[in-house]
Amino acid sequence: MLPTDSRKLSFSRCIADGDLVIVYERHDNMKAVKVCDTGVLQNRFGVFKHSDWIGKPFGSKVFSNTGRFVYLLAPTPELWTLVLSHRTQILYIADISLVIMYLEIIPGCLVLESGTGSGSLTTSLARAVAPTGHVHRAASAREDFERTGLSSLVTVAVRDIQGEGFPDIFCGLADSVFLDLPQPWLAIPSAGKMLKQDGILCSFSPCIEQVQHSSEALRSNFTDIRTFEILLRTYEVREVKMESCQGDEGSSLGSLPCKRRQPSSEGRNGSEISSSPTVMARTSGEARGHTGYLTFARLKCVT
């Protein structure tokens, strides 16, 4: 998923056997597929042979046996998040990008992550610490980052962080710690031991009661404790023909939204000024109301 010096997206880079591609049907329908010589993909558009894909550049339009098409995109952590979103409760892109920014994660950082989710944040953390940093993820189940090609940047261990805390070997070495736990306050003392001075902790909790309890636990060793909520509003764009008052009444249905630009001459003699199409935006109805609270805090500097 992540570029290296010799292997990055370019005009000449083609899809090869073993590559991970994101099959894009629509903006709300994507699927991750590992390309394999003999593989086939079946969906509502028909049957796609992987062998047809090999050798084509990323981003290509490919056709099924029935002549319908999908796009094959190069994977990114954002697309990966969209692919995962069908599975479990995950962190969304707005939260993820804010976490990376506020944790001040840059290449070379050592990041400890403790989470129960599907690992949608982990790919973004790995992208941010690459090429020299590392993400140590403690999870309730062993997961595979082989598929996304991140196994050199991510180490997963099964560990009960709330009960045992982080392993002592990271004491004072972590640049940032991320907690996604039901009772984060239990892990906060351990997280404080892991962090370098002035290092940053983030805790993600869906309920304000959890935030309060965590904030209370943070007060003794941390400073700059701040809680945020971030949401993303999306917009729909349409080209609309507006009818002016002066226009003839017979064509008042012209104000229906139309997706494509239409010739403005249909049955309207001389009234073109009143019906010029305008591009307009409106908020999409499906906006998520609440994801969770992000609490950030900085380890106090005592020496």
Added chain:
Amino acid sequence: MSQKNPEEVSNQNPRITWEGCSVLLDINDGDRLVFARLTAASSLKIGNKNCNLQPLIGCPFGSLFQVDNGKEGPFLSRVLPTTQGNSDQVEGDYLIISESKDNRAIVDNNTAQSLTGEDIDALRRQGATGDEIVQALIANSATFENKTSFSQEKYRLKKQKKYAPRVLLRRPFARSICEAYFKKYPARIGFLRVDSLSLLLSMANVTAHSDVLVVDMVGGILTGAVAERLGGTGYVCNSYLGVTPYPMNIVRIFNFNNEICKRILQSPLCDLCSAEDGTIAQTEQLEVALSNQKQSNDEIMSSDSPPNSISMEGNCLSSENGSMDIITETAASPFIKPCKAAKAGEKAPQEATKLWRENGFSSLIIAAPDLDAWSTVKELLPLLAFSAPFAIYHQYLQPLATCMHNLQLEKMAVGLQISEPWIREYQVFFDLKFVFLFNLSLFFCNETR
């Protein structure tokens, strides 16, 4: 004068300040934010006093300093927090709820304080510390005892800010720089809020070894943020229309080492486009969109571009804008002390532009409030590698709506989306026993704001 050379700086522990390093100084808990470069001679004006910044050199970031009065005038001294020092404050929170005092009896008639200005000056001459003056003011206040503990704390803080100001030493990161600019001079960064900036970086898949094309008309905050994420690998190509590069002074505030600075290159757009077959880029065709109204909407559009984007030859607008004026703020940042930092933003050498033309950029970010989004992106998309993501920022919705509509019509990209991040900060009340009260106070908050 004795600035360390960049090689030395790169071996430096980045969490401890060094001579010549750039820092963000947070004065009195966010009341004032100042960017400064630490040298033996640099100083900071706090209130009406000038304090030398020498004591800050060699201290870990995150250290807290307080202005103290010394024999030779005011100086900054380090304050070490006691880790368990908040216990009294916890008690204070209980008191807010349980005490029955209120402020109704307090009349603002300017007679409550019996210490005069001269008295305070006299205290200072005797060498009293700021904390001692605050204590004296409290002791001589007729109304202090009758205030609620919340008001007492507020009073104490107000006096401490005046008589014993505190300076917090912070690392200049994309986050802190963006926050500071947004608070102080939002227009200089095109009203780009930190959550929008973080989305741009995510949407454009900025990571090590990428070649990122940017159009940065937001003072350099975007270029700097991208370079920070590249960590001395790949390139950030800061492109511009015409012959004058856009100012990117903010890049100098980051503590970039030589390796990172070398990865920040500038290139005129015509150099990047010129060798493309068929389309001779007419950069002058771009129109300048002037927007003078104030609105703080942030819009971000992101997408992945497919390779079968329609060739652009037939679609070029033929406008006659031969020359153009781009309205940008050329004034240097007023709050950084001019001093040499490692050089970033060299003109891209031919080998680099050749490589970019052959391979395509890994991603594109546009944050150009003064350029028309559609014509800009139309010009730049062909420079991207196939399937490369791009993200466009604008503080107004309409330019992005038009841009997205046109991109859809011309089938130049898939996965287009316009989104607006909405962030809000919460004030969290600490005591768990009073969850109900907390909710109530939130409600009041909403009422009064």
